[in-house]
Amino acid sequence: MGLQLLACLFHLPTAVIYGSLSLFVSILHNVFLLYYVDTFVSVYKIDKLSFWIGETVFLIWNSLNDPLFGWLSDRVFLSTQQPGAEISSPEVVLKRLRALSHNGPLFAISFLAFWVVWAHPGLQFLLCLCMYDSFLTMVDLNHNALLADLAVSAKDRTSLNFYCSLFSAIGSLSVFMSYAVWNKENFFSFRIFCVVLALCSIVGFTLSTQLLRQRFEADGKAKWDQESTLKELYIEKLSIPQEKRITLAEYLQQLSRHRNFLWFVCMNLVQVFHCHFNSNFFPLFLEHLLSDQISVSTGSFLLGVSYIAPHLNNLYFLSLCRRCGVYAVVRGLFFLKLALSVVMLLAGPDQVYLLCIFIASNRVFTEGTCKLLNLVVTDLVDEDLVLNRRKQAASALLFGMVALVTKPGQTFAPLIGTWLLCAYTGYDIFQRNPLSNVVSAQPKLESAAALEPTLRQGCFYLLVFVPITCALLQLLSWSQFSLHGKRLQMVKAQRQSLTQGRAPEVKTI
Numbered sequence: 001m002g003l004q005l006l007a008c009l010f011h012l013p014t015a016v017i018y019g020s021l022s023l024f025v026s027i028l029h030n031v032f033l034l035y036y037v038d039t040f041v042s043v044y045k046i047d048k049l050s051f052w053i054g055e056t057v058f059l060i061w062n063s064l065n066d067p068l069f070g071w072l073s074d075r076v077f078l079s080t081q082q083p084g085a086e087i088s089s090p091e092v093v094l095k096r097l098r099a100l101s102h103n104g105p106l107f108a109i110s111f112l113a114f115w116v117v118w119a120h121p122g123l124q125f126l127l128c129l130c131m132y133d134s135f136l137t138m139v140d141l142n143h144n145a146l147l148a149d150l151a152v153s154a155k156d157r158t159s160l161n162f163y164c165s166l167f168s169a170i171g172s173l174s175v176f177m178s179y180a181v182w183n184k185e186n187f188f189s190f191r192i193f194c195v196v197l198a199l200c201s202i203v204g205f206t207l208s209t210q211l212l213r214q215r216f217e218a219d220g221k222a223k224w225d226q227e228s229t230l231k232e233l234y235i236e237k238l239s240i241p242q243e244k245r246i247t248l249a250e251y252l253q254q255l256s257r258h259r260n261f262l263w264f265v266c267m268n269l270v271q272v273f274h275c276h277f278n279s280n281f282f283p284l285f286l287e288h289l290l291s292d293q294i295s296v297s298t299g300s301f302l303l304g305v306s307y308i309a310p311h312l313n314n315l316y317f318l319s320l321c322r323r324c325g326v327y328a329v330v331r332g333l334f335f336l337k338l339a340l341s342v343v344m345l346l347a348g349p350d351q352v353y354l355l356c357i358f359i360a361s362n363r364v365f366t367e368g369t370c371k372l373l374n375l376v377v378t379d380l381v382d383e384d385l386v387l388n389r390r391k392q393a394a395s396a397l398l399f400g401m402v403a404l405v406t407k408p409g410q411t412f413a414p415l416i417g418t419w420l421l422c423a424y425t426g427y428d429i430f431q432r433n434p435l436s437n438v439v440s441a442q443p444k445l446e447s448a449a450a451l452e453p454t455l456r457q458g459c460f461y462l463l464v465f466v467p468i469t470c471a472l473l474q475l476l477s478w479s480q481f482s483l484h485g486k487r488l489q490m491v492k493a494q495r496q497s498l499t500q501g502r503a504p505e506v507k508t509i
Contacts, residue, residue, distance in 0.1 A: 014215065017208050018150065019163025021143055024104065024204035026171025027197050028111045029136065030307070031178050035190075036114050040125050042184050050122025058129040063407045065137045070400025071248060073099070073141065090216045092392055093149050096142045097213045103142070104205025107135035108198040115191050145395030148378040152492055155322055157375055162318045165371060169311030254388055255401060260483045261380055265405040267477040268373060272409030273416075274470045275370050278363040280414045281462070282306060285359055288459045293352045302360050309360070310367035317368055326375045327484035333369045334478060337362070338471035341464045349460040362467055377402055379483050379491070386494045393495075417462065425458040 040046040046054075073095075110132040118124060151157045174197060181189040246254075255261055286302065320329045344358045377399055385393045483491065 012211070014150065014212065015156075015159050015163050017211050018146060018160055019165075019167045020204065020208050021100065021104075021139075021167075022164040023167035023171045024201040024208070025107075025136075025139060025143075026168045027174040028108060028201055030172055030175045031194065031197065032111060032114065032132070034175060034178065035182065036128075038184075039114060040121060043187060044117060044121040044124070046121040046125055050125060054122065054126040054129055057126055058133065059411055061130050062133050062410075063404060065134055066141065066400035066403035066407070067397070068400070069134075069137055070141055070394075070397035071251075073145075074394035074397035075248075093146065093216045094213060096146050096149060096396075097209050097216065099138060099142045101206065101209035101213070103135050103138040104209065105202040107132070107139050108201040108205070110135050111201075112194060112198050115187070115194050141396040141399055144374055144377070144399045147374060148381040148393055148395040152382065152496055154325070154375070154488075154492075157378055158318045158321045158326075161371075161375060162315060165311045165314040165318065168371075169308055172308045172311060175307055251397075254384075258380075258384060258387065260383060260481055261398075261401075263477050263480045264376060264380060265402055267474050267481070268402065268406045269409050270470050270473050270477075271366070271370055271373065272406045273413050274366050274467065276410045276413035277417055277466055278366055281417055282359070282363060285459055285463055288456050289349060289355055289359070289463070290352065294356065298356075302356060305360055306363045306367075309364045310371065313364055313368045314371045317372055321372065321375065325484055325488075326372060326379070327478075327481070327488075330369060330372055330376070331475070331478055333365055333372075334471050334474050337365060337467050338475070340365075341467040341471065345464045345468070349456065359463070362463075366467075376483075379488060382495045383483055383491050386491050417466070420466075421458055421462055424461065425454050 040051070110128070113124075113128050113131065119127070147157060147160055151160060178190070178193065181193045183189065317329055317333075340358060340361060344354065347354050349355065378395070380402075381393045381395045381398050384390070384398055
């Protein structure tokens with residue numbers, strides 16, 4: 001039985017093994033997002049100053065570590081002429097897999113550091129956040145970079161992304177299982193649950209990366225044997241000077257001339273803002289727009305759907321991408337977001353069922369769009385390689401640069417949202433409990449009943465005008481993005497010719 005299971009694992013498609021890495025990240029990360037603030041505030045009793053210092057340092061480190069780790073990982077790929085032998089594609093993939101095999105288990109161990117007291121709460125909060133985000137960034141960068149390194153065609157990349165979405169949806173079930181063991185008064189069961197999740201993640205990362213490494217080590221060995229056979233026939237072009245590796249400043253200058261990259265990060269900044277706006281204000285919208293109209297179970301159902309449905313919905317979006325292309329699907333989702341928001345605005349806040357559908361679909365479609373954009377980044381990786389004639393695609397570095405520009409949207413979302421609500425209603429949403437990770441909707445004033453109609457109207461306008469504004473800005477920037485259709489086909493053809501046409505020149509015998 002064990003041998004049969006092992007044989008099945010060895011014969012799994014590469015896309016399935018690659019997608020399974022998303023499972024081992026999501027089972028931990030979803031639990032982290034849901035409980036880490038509540039743990040430090042309610043269980044460890046962290047003070048307000050330490051909390052905000054930790055969050056501020058985390059915000060800075062979270063923005064900087066993506067391009068930093070991407071640069072450290074991919075700087076060797078940037079120049080067009082490297083000293084010595086060329087770096088082959090199997091070697092690049094193996095480099096990513098080695099990084100995942102090391103950082104994946106360390107990511108799981110850093111997850112466990114949140115749930116046991118081992119230092120002063122303020123110090124532990126700061127160190128845990130930075131350590132966890134560092135390993136998560138290394139895992140995400142290398143996993144996303146493999147999407148560009150394992151495949152070039154849109155069909156193959158959508159297949160890889162399909163399995164990522166499928167396994168991410170399965171990983172979201174850890175959130176529902178966590179409800180059964182979460183207890184602030186008795187933390188033992190939750191700690192055991194987290195240890196089990198971390199062990200599953202460690203075993204999963206180790207097994208998956210080992211399976212992938214065995215496949216590509218075989219490819220790399222075959223390529224090495226071929227190059228050894230042709231070594232004596234290789235024409236050394238001594239007259240061509242070797243180009244030095246470019247500096248970070250030169251790379252940034254190249255990016256500043258990459259027109260499609262600039263338009264994409266403008267659009268994606270708005271997208272990241274909208275995704276986190278929905279996450280931050282979802283409980284507020286449920287309470288002030290629907291709490292007196294729907295049951296508690298219905299509200300819990302809407303909250304659960306908002307976690308799982310984006311992954312399942314993405315499976316359908318990816319099938320559309322195979323037929324219509326990523327550009328057309330993303331543009332259609334922007335138009336859909338705009339249309340639904342206008343319809344909701346015209347219908348008003350009293351249409352309960354329409355409001356339920358809109359609140360859920362707004363989050364589902366927005367999160368679904370975010371998950372498709374990795375495919376666009378892989379296309380930008382191809383274009384970057386072709387435009388600058390690199391030796392290898394600097395996949396992790398480009399993903400890191402995208403994150404550097406777009407991650408501030410995570411901070412802008414709660415700041416702009418609360419400012420707009422306060423400006424319209426005079427209501428400070430964090431007045432009573434500024435440390436809660438779940439948005440508090442209980443006014444501090446005794447005149448709450450008088451404030452409620454204005455607050456409800458303010459929440460409704462916030463709910464519909466934010467997606468309308470985001471959709472208009474995104475349609476404007478997305479219309480300037482030209483990496484689709486014939487241009488995208490040309491870029492992919494040139495990348496394939498660049499990567500496949502670098503065999504050593506052979507003397508005429």
